[in-house]
Amino acid sequence: MTLATNTLTETPTETLATAGVSQGDVSDFFALLKPRVMFLVVFTALVGMVVVHPDVNPVVAFASLLMIAVGAGASGCLNMWWDADIDAIMTRTRGRPIPAGRIAPNEALAFGMTLSVGSVIVLGLVSNVLAASLLAFTIVFYAVIYSMWLKRSTPQNIVIGGAAGALPPIVGQAAVAGYVGWESIILFAIIFIWTPPHFWALALVKSADYARAGIPMMPNVAGPDSTRRQILAYTVVLAPLGLAPVAFGFGGLAYAIIATIGGLGMLALAFQVFRVRKGEAAMRVAQQLFAFSILYLFLLFATLLAEHGLGFFRPVFG
């Protein structure tokens, strides 16, 4: 089946033949929720929750986390609905349910909208209005501001759009504490500054793919050399920022060690990306930075989770 497009007039005949009969499997609908992104959202939101040691019923915390996960999945679904045309062009995304023809665009839109509205309402009922408003803002920011506007119009797309991916710790803290504190704002800042070097490392490797799809990623607009400089600049900010939880007292000794080693690793790889600019080696170091950046962020948050959730916290000062 060919790509089922968003416009009524261009709907392929084959889709019409099966109109009213969904072709999607349960796994296709689950894939629309971007499970890997959802895991990252749940993970970072959970850390946002535990660092404040909230006096909240675990059932309420679990239900809040579940709704944050559903909200994140819903925004991923709306993103796939909107981006189905460019997903069909890029090798990395052409197997997704909509461009592959397994799910019709309207099904995805209905699915995403239902989950968006439902997750926000239930989060508001389970926790509080602040958390629900922040979740709604996150969904709108990702689906509308990032997907519909920034992604196809500016090379700063993932810089500004990165705010959507950085918000879950703030939503998590608001859900269990009822306020937004310094802890979650620092976690937001870490993810926000981490996003450009992470995605631009991937964009360096997949620049041809992005160019074919017409997405103005930084390597395609400003060139690979400028992108490498910016990756290094963001990483120079990220490495010390990763230690901010220690300075603010909610990152313990283990976190300080992990953040220092991880930050140095990020700096070393970003410098390698900056230095090695030609051939296979350049692609290899960019891939290494991309992979290591995921490990780095995971370790930072996992250490905070272990320190606060499992009682491993040992203060660095005093």
Add this chain to the structure above:
Amino acid sequence: MGLGSSGRFSVDSMNKPLPARRLSPEEQKRRRKRSLALALSLGALVLLFYVVTIAKLGPGVLQRPL
């Protein structure tokens, strides 16, 4: 299939019911799985609302003025 000669939908053609079509065994299987997933999700949601209600209100949920 509801398309006019220009290849576009007309209002009349959109209002006509789609011709019935027998589902293939594979489509029936997928539909069963979707229905089951939907039922399980709704059941989980009911359970979640019940547990959260008890957690938020505690035993007080049963103590209300008549």
